[in-house]
Amino acid sequence: MKRKLLTLLFVLVAAVLAVLAYAIWPTEDLNWAVTSFVLLLLGLGLFYLRFERAKVSSKEMALIASLAALAVVGRIIFAPFPNFKPTTYLILLAGFVFGPRAGFMVGATVALVSNMFFGQGPWTPWQMMAWGLAGATAGLYGRWRGEKVHPLELAVFGAVWGFLFGWIMNSWVWLTTFFPLNFTTFLAANAASFWFDVSHATANVLFALLLTRSFLPTLYRFRKKLTTISLEVQTDEKIQH
Template sequence: MRAKKGLVSLLIFALLIIFIIVSLLWVNHYLFLSFGVIITAILLFLVHFERRVIEAREIVLLAVLAAIAAVSRIPFASIPSVQPTTFVIMMAGLVFGAETGLIVGVVAALSSNMVLGQGPWTPWQMIAWGLVGFTAGLLRNQSFMKKTWGKVLFAISWGFLFGWIMNLWGLLAAFGSEALLDMRLLIPYFLMSAPFDTMHAVSNVIFLLVFGGIWIKILERFKRKYGLLE
C-alpha cells in the first residue's frame, strides 16, 4: 500500500512538471491546460478510491469545499495576497487526504478565476493550490501536523511557497527560461514579492488560529458520521 501511494505521489509530481513545461510552450491555450490539470487530479482521485464506488454525497462534499475555497477568495480580492482560500484547501487535505486536497485546490483556482479573470497564470495557481491540499494530506498523519505549531509552520511555509511558484511563472513569462539562471533578475524579483508573500503567510496563520479548530471538528464529524472519503 505504501509503495502504491509513493508511486501515485511520483506520478502526480511528474504530471505537474509536464503541465508546467507545456504551459510555457503553449501559453495562449491556458484554459486547455487548466482542464488538463483538473482531469489529472480527478484520475488520481479515482485511483485512490478504485476499490469502491464513490457516492454522490462525496462528490457533493468535494464541490462544496471547492466552492467555499473559490468564493471566499473573491471578497478579499482587493487586498493583495490575503484570502482564506489556502486555509480552506489546507483543511480539506488535512481531514480528507491528499487526493481530496488536490482536487479542491485545482478546482478552486479555476472556478474563482472565472470571476477574477483567467490567464496564463491560471494553471500555475491551480498547481500551487493543488499542492497545498496534496501536501497537507500527505503530512496529516505526522506527529507535528497534529499540533498547532506544526499547522502554523505549514501555513507559513505555503504562504511563501505559493508566491515563489507564481514568481517562477512571472519570470518565465516576462524574461524566458534564462531568467532562472540570472541572479540579477531572480533575487530582486523574489525580494519585491516578499511583502506580499508575508501577507499571505500571516493571513494563513490568522485564519488557521481563528477558524482551524472548528473547521477540523465539523469536517471530522461529517467524515465519521457519513463515512465520507475514507
C-alpha cells in the same frame, strides 16, 4: 498498481520532452513559458485522469465541491485585500482532514472556478498546481498528525505554504516576463513579490490560529459520519450478494 505505472510513465515522458526541448532549441530560442505551460497541463491532466478512474463516491464529490465553493467565496469576499485571504488555509484544512486526493482536487478546483471571477489566463494552471499541491501535502501531513494536531502546527504549515505558493507563481512570472533566465533574475522576481508573500503567509497563520479549534473538530465529525455511511452501504451490498 496501474495508477503508479501511469504516474511513472508521465514523469518519464515529461522528463524526455524537457530534455529534447533543451537539446533541440538553443536556450535563447526555446520558449520556456510555453514549454512549462504544456508540462503543467500534462501534469494536471494526469491528476484529473487518476481522480476520474478512482472509486469516488457521490458524497465525496459533493464534499469536494462544497469545500471548494467555501474557499472560492472566501477568495471573493477578501478580494480587496491583496494576498490576505482564507483560501489557502481552507484548502490546507480540506486536505488535512480528508486526504491528499481531496486536498488536491479542492485546491485545483478553487483556482479554476475563482478565476471565472478574477480572470482566466496562462497563470491559471500554475495556480491550480500550486493550490493542488498545497492541499495534497496537507493531506500527507494530516495522515501523520491526525486530530491531535495543534493550531500552531497548522499555522506554521500555512506560513510555509504562503511562501511556497508565492515562489511557484513567481516562477511563472519569471519564465514569462524576465530575460535572461538566470539565478539573478529569479531572485529579482521573488524579491519583487516578497511583501505579497509575507501577507499570504500572515493570513494563513492568523486564520489557522483563529479558526482551527472550531473548524477542525467539525470537519472530523463530518468525515466520521461520511465513513460510517460508506461502511453501511458496503455491508448491505455484501448481504444482498
